[in-house]
Amino acid sequence: MNINKRKACVFIGVTIWCGLCVIYMTKGSIKYSLLTISQSSLFRFLHRWPNTTNNDAATGGPLYLKEETLRKGPKYNVSKFADANKSLMYLKRKSYSLGDLIQVHIDLYDSQGKRKKTGGDFLRVWMEDTKNSNSVSGQVFDHNNGSYTAVVKAVWVGHGTIRAFIATRREEIVYYYKIFEKYTSLWITYAIFRKNKLQETSRCSITVPGEEKSGSWCNFTMANNGFPWYCLKPKNKQLTCRMWTYSTSGLTFAYKLNTNEDGVTRWSSRDPAPDMLPKFVNVSIENAKESSTEAFSQVACNKLPPKVTWQRKSPNGYFLHGKWHSLLCTDTLPRTMDAYRQCLKGRTLWLPGDSTSTQFKISLHNFLKFKSHSYGHLPTTDTDSEYNFSISFHAHELPFYHGKSHYSRSSNLAEHIVLDHLSNTTKDIVVLYLYVHFTLVHPDVFRQHVRRLVPSVKNLLGRAPNVTLAVRGPHAFFRSRKRLLSYWGLQYADIWHEEFASFQDKIVYLDFWDFSIALGPNDFHLPGKKVNQMVHHMMSLLCDRD
DSSP, rough: OOOHHHHHHHHHHHHHHHHHHHHHTEEEEEEHHHHHHHHHHHHHHHHHSTTTOOOTTTOOSSSSSHHHHHHHHHOOOOGGGGEEEEEEEEOOOOOEEEEEEEEEEEEETTTTOOOOOOOOEEEEEEEETTTTTEEEEEEEEEEESEEEEEEEOOOEEEEEEEEEEEEEEEHHHHHHHHHHHSSSSSOOEOOOOOOOTTTEEEESSSSSOOSGGGGGGEEETTTTTTTTOEEEESSSSSSOOOEEEEEOOOOSOOOOOOHHHHHHHGGGGGGGGGBSSSSOEEEEOOOSSSSOOOOOSSSGGGGGGGHHHHHOOOOSSEEETTEESSSSSSOSSSSSSHHHHHHHHHHHEEEEHHHHHHHHHHHHHHHTOOOOOTTTTTEEEEETTTTTTEEEEOOOOOOOOOOSSOOEGGGBHHHHHHHSSSSSSSSEEEEOOOGGGGGBBOOOHHHHHHHHHHHHHHHHHHOOOTOEEEEOOOOOOOOOOTTTOGHHHHHHHHHHHHHHHHHTTTEEHHHHHHHHTTTSSSSSSSOOHHHHHHHHHHHHHHHHHO
């Protein structure tokens, strides 16, 4: 008997039984409670199989829902939010062969045990073997009906545990979109105006809010390298717009929220443990290819055509005994100081961005054993005079959230300015990177900044044949007390691919999404040992490239 017939028979039988029971039961009785439990169990049973039972290629859904789809969603009702403890995760079988694609089906339920009928909740799935420090990311497809399909590749022989995590709920994402619409950003950035002992702080924005007079704002668009930036004029008439000296910001919402709204925005600030689905699944992977692991590509990473790095192959690698192995290429760069120094000799490695770029810079300093002068978000270029190379960091343009520290207005520099200032004979390596701070504004703002890079990239590639350019894509992180969400990462990756489509045969894409998904829960500042592996993978792709 097939699944649909089984479900129909059970439904008819139990419905008749429930109907007969109702005749003799009153709502206040204990028997009524038992009936309610039975009906709930029936509902759960009927949804043990996904809505796409007749579709073996159940991965036809998107990786995330578009804004216009999400904003048609239901009202905020905490009792109807997806509940990890009530949600189900299951497989068609438990045994696989090396290289197989394992399809995992997930149905989300709310805290009342009712099945979700809309999509938009953002799930993360990965497979791990903690005993051997193996892990691999999965791709999750949203069918927009409360049902999800995750695909995980069997890349090692032995045991695997597949886990799922509700990283961000639909209702939270929808509410963030509404905050972007009303306030332009989740946090507030401030300008500090100073003249002698006079000082005043005012708030800033990427737009002039419609309900306020435009004449009351300083227009700092030119000072922000052509990107819109406005700050309220000082109330003290002795202070003028020209006296903007420092930038600072809050580290959390500064808007008045009602209790319900505040609760919605805190879902991704909590302990992640309650949002891990307790119903994980175990699989066994057999050796069908006379090998214990999925075969690696024999192409050296520095010989890999740039266009291949932009292909959306997932997984693009996995952790084996705690070490990252790319499935796109073979790492032929020795992880030695001499190999790194030879790669960087006579060059500057530009690592603009945010504090996660600083992590890359510090990792290189520690490995190469030369002193770093990096401090917070201050622009820094450190040079190793003995081996003739430099590593440079600067914070990208506003919107950038410096936190409570005061940073000079000159601390931020647009990345296209770096490209425009490079000489025609440069051999430098530039790793373009925009990410974490942009998660606090609408994705359209991110696209605007990426799009502005395009003419500068085109110009540089046309006049400087020896330059090496790369784009570092987003990485996944799971929780942040500061309400930063890597939910936007997949959108950002799409934007990079769309805006840089004409450069994909000339620029290397550093894709660390699968790398970070496979790690499981982590902060947006990934552990130092994992950052070291990311840096080495970057170097293996960019060093000695023809």
